[in-house]
Amino acid sequence: MHDKTIAEISAGLQGGKFSSVEVARAFLARISQFNEELNCFITVTEDKAIADARAADKRIAHGTAGPLTGIPIGHKDIFCTRSIKTSCGSKMLDNFYSPYDATVVSRLQDSGMVMLGKLNMDEFAMGSSNETSYYGPVRNPWDLTAVPGGSSGGSAAAVAARLVPVSTGTDTGGSIRQPASFCGITGIKPTYGRVSRYGMIAFASSLDQGGPLSRTAEDAAMLLQAMAGFDPRDSTSVDHPVPDYRASLDDGVEGLTIGVPSEFFDQDLDSEIAALLETTIAEYQRQGANVKEVSLPNVGFSVPVYYVVAPAECSSNLSRFDGVRFGHRCEDPDDLLDLYTRSRGEGFGAEVKRRILMGTYALSAGYYDAYYLRAQKVRRLISQDFHNAFEQVDVLVAPTAPSVAFGIGEKTSDPVEMYLSDIFTIAVNLAGIPALSMPVGFVDGKPVGMQLIGNFFSEGRLLNVAHRYQGVTDWHLRCPNGFE
Amino acid sequence: MDLSIEDVKKISALARIEIEQQDIDGYVRDLAGILGLVDQLNSAETDEVTPMAHPMDQVQRLRVDQVTEQDQRELFRSQAPQVESGLYLVPKVIE
Numbered sequence: 001m002h003d004k005t006i007a008e009i010s011a012g013l014q015g016g017k018f019s020s021v022e023v024a025r026a027f028l029a030r031i032s033q034f035n036e037e038l039n040c041f042i043t044v045t046e047d048k049a050i051a052d053a054r055a056a057d058k059r060i061a062h063g064t065a066g067p068l069t070g071i072p073i074g075h076k077d078i079f080c081t082r083s084i085k086t087s088c089g090s091k092m093l094d095n096f097y098s099p100y101d102a103t104v105v106s107r108l109q110d111s112g113m114v115m116l117g118k119l120n121m122d123e124f125a126m127g128s129s130n131e132t133s134y135y136g137p138v139r140n141p142w143d144l145t146a147v148p149g150g151s152s153g154g155s156a157a158a159v160a161a162r163l164v165p166v167s168t169g170t171d172t173g174g175s176i177r178q179p180a181s182f183c184g185i186t187g188i189k190p191t192y193g194r195v196s197r198y199g200m201i202a203f204a205s206s207l208d209q210g211g212p213l214s215r216t217a218e219d220a221a222m223l224l225q226a227m228a229g230f231d232p233r234d235s236t237s238v239d240h241p242v243p244d245y246r247a248s249l250d251d252g253v254e255g256l257t258i259g260v261p262s263e264f265f266d267q268d269l270d271s272e273i274a275a276l277l278e279t280t281i282a283e284y285q286r287q288g289a290n291v292k293e294v295s296l297p298n299v300g301f302s303v304p305v306y307y308v309v310a311p312a313e314c315s316s317n318l319s320r321f322d323g324v325r326f327g328h329r330c331e332d333p334d335d336l337l338d339l340y341t342r343s344r345g346e347g348f349g350a351e352v353k354r355r356i357l358m359g360t361y362a363l364s365a366g367y368y369d370a371y372y373l374r375a376q377k378v379r380r381l382i383s384q385d386f387h388n389a390f391e392q393v394d395v396l397v398a399p400t401a402p403s404v405a406f407g408i409g410e411k412t413s414d415p416v417e418m419y420l421s422d423i424f425t426i427a428v429n430l431a432g433i434p435a436l437s438m439p440v441g442f443v444d445g446k447p448v449g450m451q452l453i454g455n456f457f458s459e460g461r462l463l464n465v466a467h468r469y470q471g472v473t474d475w476h477l478r479c480p481n482g483f484e
Numbered sequence: 485m486d487l488s489i490e491d492v493k494k495i496s497a498l499a500r501i502e503i504e505q506q507d508i509d510g511y512v513r514d515l516a517g518i519l520g521l522v523d524q525l526n527s528a529e530t531d532e533v534t535p536m537a538h539p540m541d542q543v544q545r546l547r548v549d550q551v552t553e554q555d556q557r558e559l560f561r562s563q564a565p566q567v568e569s570g571l572y573l574v575p576k577v578i579e
Binding site: 099305308315324327337353362376378379 | 491492495496497498499500501502503504507511514517518521522523526533534535536537538539540542544545556560562563564565572575576577
């Protein structure tokens, strides 16, 4: 059961081969067997899962089921779930039981999906290794001494280890794609505004975007279909029709022009990763695609721009955690200022504090023009680079990460070194365009991901291009040792 | 970019975050490192570039002035650390 894709589980449920309760029990058994070792879940919602599965079985029996009805899912613990702990990986929200559901959660609930629990993540999605979580690091199923990537580390590791067939994640600077790469699975960050941010705890509001993590592009297409769409409750949600993502999966790539940005393939790129990407590009050429070198001259500024814009927005967003209305409050405050400073000092971990301090500094009087305004201008230049490229090509390819999964503890002493692990993913968030990461091989026994980057609302094309590769390769189906 | 202990104390006060005395040197070092990274932006050519606040330069959507949300005060208060008579309690502000 646990090795099936959601397309296969869906077909089995509709065909009466097994029940949703049986599916849920099979995955819950996997979770109790492996979660202690991997630490993917912060909360397992077993009772709710069985109740949801029973309801799904009724829908299937009554003929009112959709393609996702009865299929298990895990949600990143950044998505608010009503009456279920929503910690965002932080001590600050360790006692928070959300009074409402995120739009993503309610949409998937309405489609009949069965939630198995809430997945571990870097605190407030700030991290690239899942090591900043208040609930401890997640282990990578491909190498238990390595990180799963972050911030959606629990979401990626749980899918790779077959504890859930699919999961939700969020991506502010690479937090879906980089863990997907490190764990050997598929993940897509949609266009900014494609998936509602309502009830998705805010980190950097002009960059945050939710999306699916799955083993195959087809599963990602099925999940994104239900997640995407206009939401009046999110003021930045875009009212743009959602195409049928699954219908275009098999379209040919003949005549497709693939752009290869020279800045991503320079001499600094690991030679073994570069070789795997070249093989992948060659496969597309074999299928009839054209390849063209392009340039993104300002893309090298992405990481510095991001580390002004994201902390600035985070310092503003996280000001809501004040120990008054919800979340952690310190013991016996002397006065109101003491309540604020001590509740925040105790509730936030070191990386969150660093970013709030950095953002506060960048926005403070006398520094705004030098940092924030300047970063917003360079952000425009990076965005224009992509628009210029998309006048010449249909999709761009890029590495997802500069390395395979690194060791737990290897990069925790130097924040800047950790930040550079997102060097290939951040530009896409700054431009607001969609990008997908899919597995294209292994280096040192650990998975390597490649990004497909498209113009606004080209999710269908990206899923199609990934699906065409997955049709002739099996990297995305490989299972880590010990988790078969 | 040079950053002093006093700078970090001032920023943490602005951010309303208490930093333990023994951790301050670490924050000085880490923030200086991040500012060093950010200083690369000085070499970008940004004259006459319009700052970009939103990926699609979207404007704020307006909605009809109609009540759509129900009163859920009781539910929201159930999450608060301290409430009394329907009010959030904090230490006394005015003598």
